[in-house]
Amino acid sequence: MLKQRILTASVLGLPALALVAWGPNWVVLLLVSLILGLATWEWAGLAGLRGASARGLLVAGVVIPVLALGASPIGALHYLILGLVLLWWLVVLLILPFYREREVDEKANRGHLFALAAIVALVPAGMSLVWLHALVPLLVVYLVVLVGLADTGAYFAGKTFGRNPLAPHISPGKTREGLFGGLVTVLAFAIVGAAIWGLEPMDALVFLLLSVLIGLVSVVGDLFESILKREAGEKDSGSLLPGHGGILDRFDSMVAAAPVFLAGLLWLALIPAPPAAA
Template identity: 50%
Template sequence: MLKQRILTALAIIVPVFLLIAFAPSGLVAGFVLLVIALGAFEWARLGSFEGQGARVAFAVLVLAVPAGLLLIWGDAGWTGFHAWVLALGVVWWGLVFLGLPAYRPGLGARRWGRWLLRGAAFPTLAPAALALIWLHDSAPMLVIYLILLVAAADTGAFFIGRRFGRSPLAPDISPGKTREGLLGALAATLPVALIGAWAFGLQAMDALVFVLLGIVVALVSVAGDLQESVLKREAGAKDSGMLLPGHGGILDRVDSLTAAAPVFAAGLLWTALFAQGG
């Protein structure tokens, strides 16, 4: 299984990084929206929508939010309406972060709980799409940095948790995740954030803000992972799909990124560390 995961990861990450680094912004935006649409389709399946037609309709509805905002406001929206969408994304993940400890299995069995899980796709996926597109517009390397940061957090959590994990982080959601793994995630992101600050040529105070933002982003990315775990647990599914051998579905790969992207983008906007087109 580990070998399959590595091979699939390599097959994905090389072309994706090349696309991010060299493709024009419009093509990258189209790719991001495609990923969001596929993720929304998987979300519909986990949300107990019956039939392909209902799932496709749900995916189109979710996709219409970021696509519509880009179509209507375009680049002019980054300092206005799009920024508010990113802010709503940050608020959403703050609520998720606070609400996860209160979760108990059986949420999806209640009608209101089932619709809550379904509706969560909108504040999860739409701000993430806009954030990734804005980051690429600002500097393609910011997207690559964010992916590496989240990957470092996931890797640190996995290996440290596997070796030293003793204290469950969220036993009702994902029994395998531990507090030691969380500390491992934060520790693994620190060198990536430091290298990123150096690579972007930030001065001392800006570098400090950038590193602290990276740690916050890594912490929030864990909430993205746990939120998807709730969705899968309520659906009785091990993976969100079967599109990626050894990894599961699209959501299984981007769950942490959906939380990290709007927080990172909003942090850069609010601190003015990077200007669009810089």
């Protein structure tokens, strides 16, 4: 399984990161839209939308706004969406501890709500990635690697030291020790990143704290997708990525991390904020 994960990440992940690092913004917009389209198709299945037309409609409801937002100048609408999605993830964080699996009939009643949640969560994530790429492409690469390392560090720390469940009603395999291991890995990577970029001491400290926060936020996105899978009775969102599961299984942490990372960078003035177009 581990060999499969490494092989898949090497064959697909490295070329994608190279494209993000050196490709034009419009190509990255198309790449992000493709990934989101596949992830939304899987999300629709988890939400109980079985027909191709219904799933396709949800895909269009995510991809078309992402394309429109990514192709247009940064304006007040972009900032509004970014602000609203921060509130969304805050609400998700607050309700996660109270989640309990429901009966089958109650799950069916909530399917359309989960489908709507795809638009609320995925559109801002795609917008944020394209927006950040237009400002500093290498920060998108940094974010992708950071989220991946948070997951990897948590996996190995959890396997080695895991004793106390983090969210037993949502994802019994995740542990507090794994979370701590992931955050330590993120901190180490952030120190390297701050050194490479030559940040001043105060900016470096803020950058480290923001990176650790993103490590935490990525877990929120992961747990939210775990709820979707638990409600659907599925282990993975799909099977497109050998050793990893589906596209959504690899993108779930990024869904929460991308808008929070962008907002943090802008608010802390670590990157220049473009003026909102009229």
